[in-house]
Amino acid sequence: MSKETLKRIHSQGLVDGFNMVGNHEVTCGCETCSMAKIRAHRNNRSSSFPVATKRIGERVSSDVKSVPFESFEGYRYVVNFVDHHSRLGICYFMRHKSEVSACFKRFCDELAHYGFRVEHLQSDRGSEYFSQEGELMADKDRSLGELDRFCAAQTPKILHTVTPVGSKEKIAEVWFRDMFESADALLFEARLSPAFWCNAVSYSQHCYNRVPNSHTGPSTPYQMLTGKRARWDKLRVWGCDAYHLIPNDPLAKVPGIVKGRKVIFVGFTPGCNGYRVFDPESRKYSTVDNVYFYESFKHRIDALRHHDKRRALMKTGKNQPIQIDDWDDGNAQGVRNLFTNPDVSIGSQEDEEVPVVQEESVRAKPPDEEMAREVLRSSQILRPLRLLPVGKETVWTKDDAEFLAHARERNLMVSYVENPKSKGSASRLRYHRYSRATTLLEALELGATTKDIQHDYRRGFIKFPSHESDLPGHIYNAVEVATDHGIHHILDDVGRLVNPTVLTDYLLARAFVSSGLERARYVFNDLIKSAYDPTLLPRELETVAAAARFGERQFAKVMNAERGVNIDFSLAAEPTRWEETLPEVCSESEKWKEAMDDEIVSMTKFGVYKALPRSAAGNRQILGARWVYKRKVNKFGEVYRYRARLVAQGFRQKAYDSYDPDHTFSPVVHKDSLRMFLSVCAAENLRVYQADVKAAFLQAPLDEKIFVKAPPGYDSMDPNTGEPMVWELSKSIYGLKQSSACFWTAMDEHLRANGFKSVLGDPCLFRKVMADGRVILAVTYVDDVTFAVSDDVDHAYFMSMLRSRFEIEDGEGKPIEFLLGMAIDQDLDAGTIRMSMEAPIVKLAHGILTPEEIVKNADVDSPMLSTAVLPRLKEREVSVATFDYLSVVGSLIHFANCMRPDIALAVGILARHGMAPGRAHVRAAKRVVMYLYNARKLGITYRRPERPGERNVPVMHESARHPLDNGSNLLQTFADSDYAGDETKRSTSGIVILMNGGPIAWSSTMGKTVATSTCEAEIHAAVVAVKDAIHIKQMLKDLKLYPDNRPLAIAEDNSAAIAQANSGIKHVRNAKHYEIRLRFLQQKVVDKEVEFRYCPTEHQIADFFTKPLDETKFLGFRKSLMS
Secondary structure, three states: OOHHHHHHHHHHOOOEOOOOOOOOOOOOOOHHHHHHOOOOOOOOOOOOOOOOOOOOOOOEEEEEEEOOOOOOOOOOEEEEEEEOOOOOEEEEEEOOHHHHHHHHHHHHHHHHHOOOOOOEEEEOOOOOOOOOOOOOHHHHHHOOOHHHHHHHHOOOOOEEEEOOOOOOOHHHHHHHHHHHHHHHHHHHHHOEOHHHHHHHHHHHHHHHOOOOOOOOOOOOHHHHHHOOOOEOOOOOOOOOEEEEEOOOOOOOOOOOOOOEEEEEEEEOOOOOOOEEEEEOOOOEEEEEOOEEEEOOOOOOOOHHHHOOHHHHHHHHOOOOOOOOOOOOOOOHHHHHOOEOOOOOOOOOOOOOOOOOOOOOOOOOOOOOHHHHHHHHHHHOOOOOOOOOOOOOOOOOOHHHHHHHHHHHHOOOEOEEOOOOOOOOOHHHHHHHHHOOOOEHHHHHHOOOOHHHHHHHHHOOOEEOOOOOOOOOOOOOOHHHHHHHOOOOOHHHHOOOOOOOOOOHHHHHHHHHHOOOHHHHHHHHHHHHHHOOOOOOHHHHHHHHHHHHHHHHHOOOOOOOOOOOOOOOOOOOOOOOOHHHHOOOOOOOHHHHHHHHHHHHHHHHHOOOEEEEEHHHHOOOOEEOEEEEEEEEEOOOOOEEEEEEEEEEOHHHOOEOOOEOOOOOOOOOOOHHHHHHHHHHHHHHOOEEEEEEOOOHHHHOEEEEEEEEEOOOOOOOEOOOOOOEEEEEEEEOOEOOOOHHHHHHHHHHHHHHHOOOEEOOOOOOEEEEEOOOOOEEEEEEEOOEEEEEEOOHHHHHHHHHHHHOOOOOOOOOOEEOOEEOOEEEEEEOOOOEEEEEOHHHHHHHHHHHOOHHHHHHOOOOOOOOOOOOOOOOOOOOOOOOOOOOHHHHHHHHHHHHHHOOHHHHHHHHHHHOOOOOOOHHHHHHHHHHHHHHHHOOOOEEEEEOOOOOOOOOOOHHHOOOOOOOOOOOOOEEEEEEEOOOOOOOOOOEEEEEEEEOOEEEEEEEEEOOOOOOOHHHHHHHHHHHHHHHHHHHHHHHHHOOOOOOOOOEEEEEOOHHHHHHHOOOOOOOHHHHHHHHHHHHHHHHHHOOOEEEEEOOHHHOHHHHHOOOOOHHHHHHHHHHHOO
C-alpha cells in the first residue's frame, strides 16, 4: 500500500493501534515494490460498470488459482470469495480442486456468524464449480455439482451464475492479482522459499481486509463485517525473525541452555490471539505469545544462527562436548535452503501468451524461473522436492517411486546419514552394515531390504549427492551435498551451474570455522567469486562454454525445416568423466572405448611416455590426467568421428619446475588474416584444401621432464614392487602449459625448413614460391592446416611434405568444407568462395528460443530496431537461472567475429549491458537470435573478376559510380562514426574493409572518451580504419599480391575530417585535444600511404556499424556485404 494511503488512514483515524512519526515522502520507490508489483500498461478499453450492491453477501465472486510450488502443508491451490459491496476477500487453501465446495460452506458459515448470508455467487466455468458428468457437452454443462446442490439446499436458495464463455471473473481475478503481488513482495523482501507462499497470501489478505478502500468509505471491510474497528498494533514485518520464550521448559535451569528459540513470523491464526510462527528446525507451525521481533533483514544470514544443538543433545541423553559446532548438523542444509534468492517467482501455472520480442515501451512480465528450471530438468530426473525435516516420514508418491527406480537402474551414488535407529534394535544393526554402501544395489548386497530402502528414503536418511533437488526449501542443499562428496551435480554436467542459495556472510563464517586450511581456502575462494555482482570474467567464460554445450545438446528440440541441415538433436551430452563411458551407463560406450584405445595406440606409436614405478619420480611433481571426450561434426551438423584426448592437469604445474612461463605462447591465425587468405584464393583461382594433423601434440618433443599418473582405465601396478606405475613424458600431451607452444615450434620449423616464409603481420600465414613460379599459401590454426594450391602437383607436394614430419591420416587433404565452425563452399568455375554458419545458428536459436517464438517472429528482418534504446541499469533484473544473458551475448560475439558483420553493432550494444541486464536487454538479445535464425542462409562471398582489370565492387554499386576504384586484391576501406549516440555521450566508430567483393575486416566499437565534435569522432574512426588497412596492405605486400604502390583510399562522409587530414602536417587550432591522432593521419597522407575520398552518406557502408538503421537502409547495406 502506498504511503499516501497510510497518511490518509492515520489522519482520519480509521484504525486503532497505528502511529506515524515524521514527515515521510508520499511516493514509495523501494526496489521490492518496483519489482514485485510492476504491471503492464492498461489498455484503453470500454467496460460495463458492475451492478451496485447494498449489503455484504448480496453478490460474491469466486475463482481458483493453482500455484506451481507446494507449501509445507501440501497446498497447491487457493480459492477466494470476494464480496462486491465491501470488497471483503477471504481465501482458503486446498490440496485438490475438489475441495471448493467445502471451502464455500466454510465461507457461508463465517458470514452467518456475523449475521450475513450469501445471496448470489459468481464464478467462471471451471470444472471445480460444476459437475463434468455426462456423455454430451450439453449434459455436462447442465449437470449439478456438489456446490450447486449446496446452493439449492439453502433457504432461500443461493443463486449461482457463471461468466460468459471467454470471459473471466474480473473482481476475483483482480483480488488474486493484488494478493499475489503482495505475496511476491513479502517473499522477495524476506528472502524466503516459495514454500511459504500460502502464509504470504494469508497475511496479505489479513492486511487487505483491514485497510479502507473506495467501497468502504471511512470504514474497512473487516469493520463492515464484524462491527469492530481494525487494529494494527499487532501487525509485524512478515517473515522477520522472532524470539519465542519456550513455555514450561524443563531445561531452563541448565547452564548453557538458552530459554528461547528463534522462529520466523508468518502471520496470524484465525480465531487465535497469538502470532503464527514457523520453526525452521522442526518445519512446524505454531501459534504462540511471549514473542519478541527483530523486524530487519539487513543482517539476515540463515537459520543456522538460531540452531541450538545443546538442547538437541540434552533431549537425546547424549553427553555434552566441551565445544559445540552448530554448523555441523544433518538438518543444517535444509534449514539454509529455506532462505532463497529473491528472483524466485510464485506465479500460477496458467498458460500465458508467448510475448512478441520487440523493443517496446511496455515492460513484459519477467520469465518464470520455475519454467526455466523445468526446461533444464526436461532430460534429467532429480530427487522430488522434500520439505519435511530429516526423520519425518513423507507421503509416498509416484514421483518418489520413479526416482528410486531410476536410482537403482543408473546405480546412482548414495550416502546415508548417521545411524538414526533405536539402540539395540535389529534395524539399527542392519542399518550399520548397509549404510556404508555407495549405491542402492550395494546396500541390498550388504543386507538391506527393499522396505528398508523405502523406509529410509521416506524419512530422508538417504542422500543422492549427484541428484538432489536444487529447488529452494529442499531439505538438502544440492551443491553442498555434491561438493562434500567430491563429485559434480548432474545439473553441472548438463551445462548449467547450480548456484548455492546461501548468503555471503554464511560462506565467510564457513571459511573461518573450516577444519583445514584447504577447505577454508576453497570456501573463501568460492566466496570471492560470488561476492560481487556480476561475477568475475573467468567464471563467465566458463559459463559460456557450458551454455554452448547445453545449447547444442539439450535445448535443441526442433529440427530445422531445411533438408540441408541434418542436426542430430537426439544425441546425449558428451561424457565428462571416464565412469560415464562405461557400458552400463552409456549407449555409445564402444565408440568411446575405441577412441580411447586409438589415443593410447597413438601415444605408444609416437613414444610419448615410458611407464615407471612411482619411486622413479623421486621428489618431482606428478600431475593427474583425465579423459576429455568430443564428437566431431561436419558442416551439416552430422557426427563423423568420436575423439578421446588424454589431458594432463596442467593447472597444477609449477613454474620453472615443469615449464618455463616465458615460453608457453603459441599463435593461431587471426580471423581477419583467414578471411584475407580466402579472398586471395578466390581472386587468384587457387583451390583450398585442409589437413588435420593426427594427435598433433603427441608429435612435439618436450624439453622438460614431466611425470603424470596413468589415466583411468589404463592404470597398472609394478609386478615386482607393487607400486603404482606413473608415466614419464618425452612428448607433449594435451593439458600441459607448453604443449601448444611445442607443437607450434615443430610446425613452424618444419615449414621454414621446406622453404615457406611467414608474413610479418601474422606468423601463421605462410607462402612459398615453387621453382616454376607457382605459389602455395598456407595458414595454421593449432593442428588444422589449411593450404591453397593451383594444381594437383602442388597439392601432392604439400601433403608429402607434411607427412614427412607429422602423422596425417589418408583421408586428409580434401577440398575444404568446414573450418572453425564455418562452412566453406568453393566454386572454381564461378570463381567464388563462400562462408556460412547455418548449422551453428540453428543450434543457438533452438537452444534459446521456443518453437512459438521462432514461428511468431519469422518476419524479423533486422537485429535491432532503429528506435531501440536500452536503459543502463545498476543492478541485474533478470537472474542467470532465468536467462543466461552473458552466455548468449558471448555466443553472438563469436558469430559477429567470424562472419556476421550485420550483427556487430547490435552485439556491441548488448555487451555494454552485460553486468546488469534487464528484461528489455533480454528481449533485445532474443531479437538478435531471431534475426540470425531468419537470415541463417546469409554468408560472405569472395569472387574473382571475370576479365582482367574488371571492377570488383559491392553489389549495391555495380551500376553506379563508386567512390573507390577497385581491382583484384585491392582494398576498399570505409570509416564512419556517429556522434554522442550513447547515453554516456560517447561515440561509436565503425569500419569495414572489403576485398574481392566481400568484407575481410570490420569493427564496431564505442570510444573510450567523449568526442566534442562530429569531426573529432570521425577522426577517431579514421585512425582505426587506417591502422587496420595498412596492416592488411602490408600482409598483401609480403605475399607479393598487392599490385602497385597506389595509396589506400579511405571513404569518409565528413568533409571537415577529410579537410583536416589532407591539410598537410600543420597545426589545427581547434584540434588540440585530438592532435596526436590527427597528426598520424596527416603523416600517412603526406607519405602517400593513404588518401581520403568523400563518400555520400547513402553509400557509406560503415554507417552500418555505428547506429541501428531503419529496415530499408539496413537491408541495402547488408546486400553490399553479404549474400
